[in-house]
Amino acid sequence: MSVNATQTNPVEDIKYADFMARIEAGEKIEAGDWMPDEYRNTLIKLISMHGMSEIMGALPEKEWVPKAPTLHRKLGIMAKVQDEMGHGQLLLRVAEDLLIPYGKKRDDLMQDLFTGKLKFHNVFHMEAKSWGDAGLIGWLVDGAAIITQTDMLGASYGPYARALHRICAEEVFHAQHGEAIIMALAEGTEEQRQMVQDAIDYWWESLLLFFGPPSKDEMGASKQDITLKYRIRTGTNEGLRQSFFNKYIKRILSLGFTIPDETLRFDQETGKWIYQQPDWNKLKLIARNEGPRSQERLDLRRNSYTNNKWVREALAPKVI
Ligand SMILES: [Fe+2]
Ligand SMILES: [Fe+2]
Numbered sequence: 001m002s003v004n005a006t007q008t009n010p011v012e013d014i015k016y017a018d019f020m021a022r023i024e025a026g027e028k029i030e031a032g033d034w035m036p037d038e039y040r041n042t043l044i045k046l047i048s049m050h051g052m053s054e055i056m057g058a059l060p061e062k063e064w065v066p067k068a069p070t071l072h073r074k075l076g077i078m079a080k081v082q083d084e085m086g087h088g089q090l091l092l093r094v095a096e097d098l099l100i101p102y103g104k105k106r107d108d109l110m111q112d113l114f115t116g117k118l119k120f121h122n123v124f125h126m127e128a129k130s131w132g133d134a135g136l137i138g139w140l141v142d143g144a145a146i147i148t149q150t151d152m153l154g155a156s157y158g159p160y161a162r163a164l165h166r167i168c169a170e171e172v173f174h175a176q177h178g179e180a181i182i183m184a185l186a187e188g189t190e191e192q193r194q195m196v197q198d199a200i201d202y203w204w205e206s207l208l209l210f211f212g213p214p215s216k217d218e219m220g221a222s223k224q225d226i227t228l229k230y231r232i233r234t235g236t237n238e239g240l241r242q243s244f245f246n247k248y249i250k251r252i253l254s255l256g257f258t259i260p261d262e263t264l265r266f267d268q269e270t271g272k273w274i275y276q277q278p279d280w281n282k283l284k285l286i287a288r289n290e291g292p293r294s295q296e297r298l299d300l301r302r303n304s305y306t307n308n309k310w311v312r313e314a315l316a317p318k319v320i
Contacts, residue, residue, distance in 0.1 A: 138178020
């Protein structure tokens with residue numbers, strides 16, 4: 001068993017070895033357990049980004065609540081927006097427990113979001129211009145999220161794994177909601193079908209970026225991915241992206257739509273999809289909050305956080 005080279009204190013080395021033995025035995029780590037800083041910091045980064053992405057991810061669809069075409073669709077998209085906020089709440093509570101040794105609280109995470117220190121997923125920096133976009137977010141963005149999140153259902157950190165079980169159950173409804181919108185448009189007029197095609201064309205690259213760049217593991221160079229080492233997840237970025245292709249490419253094509261990638265094909269020999277690499281620089285721009293809607297969404301969140309301060313204060317437990 002390898003002991004973290006950065007830890008030279010013999011007592012800490014023993015703790016680390018015991019911790020890794022628990023991880024390798026498939027045990028769950030709980031909030032009050034000893035854990036190496038690397039594990040804690042990785043979880044804080046992952047879970048706070050996930051939680052914030054749930055909250056920021058509700059915003060593109062929130063824009064469509066007043067504009068939904070029927071009352072039935074309005075109720076559906078409102079319920080989805082509410083669910084996503086609930087997911088954010090659940091995850092930020094998990095992150096908050098991990099922050100205790102650092103004396104930080106949830107408010108600090110919110111401030112980190114506002115200052116750009118804490119990121120949110122690339123897809124939620126994009127525009128939702130049409131009802132087709134609103135449907136596609138549910139169908140394919142939630143579909144992509146289900147793939148990455150179900151991969152972590154067995155995460156070594158117990159509180160995160162348990163939160164994901166609840167979240168994934170609801171995400172399945174979100175994907176069905178999105179699929180129902182897309183199917184209705186796909187069976188509709190030429191204009192409605194075009195709305196779906198435009199949405200696929202607009203979102204395809206973002207969906208590829210969503211899974212992150214291929215890690216070094218796929219190139220056989222390194223097994224340094226910390227989340228894999230600590231069994232927080234099992235799949236690699238490229239593996240998860242390929243799962244997404246396997247699940248959705250045929251569905252998209254079978255509806256008579258096209259995918260904006262002329263090089264896209266399934267390679268029988270490797271059993272993998274060959275595809276045009278997205279422009280990875282766009283991910284860097286978005287990480288600096290320079291995406292198409294980054295600033296508008298952050299402003300909205302900032303304003304609502306300020307305007308609703310009185311609610312947080314009213315609900316905060318009073319020390320008498
Ligand atoms: Fe969610
Ligand atoms: Fe969702």
